[in-house]
Amino acid sequence: MRSVTPRRLGVMIAALGVAGCLVLLALIVTGALGAATALQLVLAFAALGLLALNLLSLRRADGKVLRLDRKVAALGERFEPASADIRGLRSDLARLTAAVDRLEKSVRQVESRTAASATSVLAALGEDRIEAMSRSSAHADLLLEIGSEIRERVAPAIYQLSSELDLGPDPEPAGLRERHG
Known part of the structure; x- marks a missing residue:
């Protein structure tokens, strides 16, 4: 039957x-x-x-709700690995941002040491001091600009993309949130 x-x-x-x-x-x-x-x-x-x-209409609505509940559970199981991957990406991004900050600090220290040592070397060699300093400064500025681009454009874009895909709480470090808006 x-x-x-x-x-x-x-x-x-x-x-x-x-x-x-x-x-x-x-x-x-x-x-x-x-x-x-x-x-x-x-x-x-x-x-x-x-x-x-x-x-009958209540029975049909109840059946639809049960089907939707099953679909939500299946989608939740399907997206669970993706949400773990997003958390991993966020931690990797936090490490990358910290590495860029360390690189920037290192470049600034090297720039100040290079300026001091370049001055003494240039004075000893008699080269044109302004030209050598401008090349050294341009190199340091390029490194700082690359770090700034990563911090201002790439990191927020990845955070935005990961927040659109994430289903759980935001584990973004507080320092990064203040810096990137």
Whole structure:
């Protein structure tokens, strides 16, 4: 025996309603029932039919909710590894940003030491001091610009992308959030 679906149950209720109306009409024609009594019976059966249809709609809605719950659970299981990967990317990005900060600090220290030693070497060699200092400064500025680009453009873009894909809490370090907005 096949299970009774809401659609099949609705068709059965409609068929029973039509059959009931035909029986009442036959009883009125034969004189077994009065018109007022038949009207009361029709209204009572109509109310019962509406209640049955309401029950069917609730049953259908409940079935849809159950299907959606199953889909959400399946998607949650499917995206769980991705959310772990995103957390890993965030920790890698935090380490990369810290490395860029250390590189910037190191470049500034090297720049100051290079300027001091370049001055003494240039004075000893007699080269054009301004030209050598500008090359050294341009190299240091290039390194600082690369670090700045990573910090200002790449890191926020990766954080934004990971926050759009993440399902869990944001483990972004507080220092990075203040710096990148």
